[in-house]
Amino acid sequence: MKILLILILSISFSKNIQAGSLEALFDSYQQAGVITPKAEQGKLLWNKVFITEKSKGKERSCSSCHGSDVRKSGKHIRTGKLIEPMASSVNLKRFRDVKKTKKWFKRNCKWTIGRECSVQEQVDILKYLTTQ
Numbered sequence: 001m002k003i004l005l006i007l008i009l010s011i012s013f014s015k016n017i018q019a020g021s022l023e024a025l026f027d028s029y030q031q032a033g034v035i036t037p038k039a040e041q042g043k044l045l046w047n048k049v050f051i052t053e054k055s056k057g058k059e060r061s062c063s064s065c066h067g068s069d070v071r072k073s074g075k076h077i078r079t080g081k082l083i084e085p086m087a088s089s090v091n092l093k094r095f096r097d098v099k100k101t102k103k104w105f106k107r108n109c110k111w112t113i114g115r116e117c118s119v120q121e122q123v124d125i126l127k128y129l130t131t132q
């Protein structure tokens with residue numbers, strides 16, 4: 001009986017941690033005014049090519065480092081370092097820390113697009129990455 005209880009508790013506990021943080025992340029965007037995240041839009045933006053003032057004529061996109069098959073590992077375009085897959089279906093560690101996720105959005109949107117991504121753009125991309 002005791003063992004069964006522990007088992008049930010630990011299963012529901014681990015489920016809560018996983019679903020909980022993704023929910024918390026989407027909740028935080030909802031509070032910022034996003035109503036419907038659109039995965040299709042997120043995918044388009046992910047693969048869209050930008051040439052910015054800072055890129056000196058070079059093409060940049062999210063997929064430059066993360067790849068366009070988000071279930072596979074990416075490779076940093078400048079350092080050559082391996083980047084773990086972005087799709088949460090194959091990488092459970094993705095998007096579990098709201099602060100980290102938002103920090104990287106800020107940094108990577110600036111570098112790639114030349115400006116910060118709007119909350120709608122961020123949540124569209126997240127919807128895309130969490131449904132692959």
Ligand code: HEC
Pocket residue numbers: 046060061062063064065066076077078083084093094095096097100101102104105108109111112113125
């Ligand atoms: C120059 C390379 C590079 C480009 C281009 C790039 N990223 Fe990243 N991205 C990284 C690195 C490095 C990390 C941090 C390491 C990691 O999380 O694996 C990261 C992490 C992230 C994270 C955090 C994921 C998490 O676990 O919470 C998000 C979100 C993200 N990137 C989104 C984007 C988006 C959106 C774009 C396009 C606008 C983009 N990235 C373009 C290199 C890049």
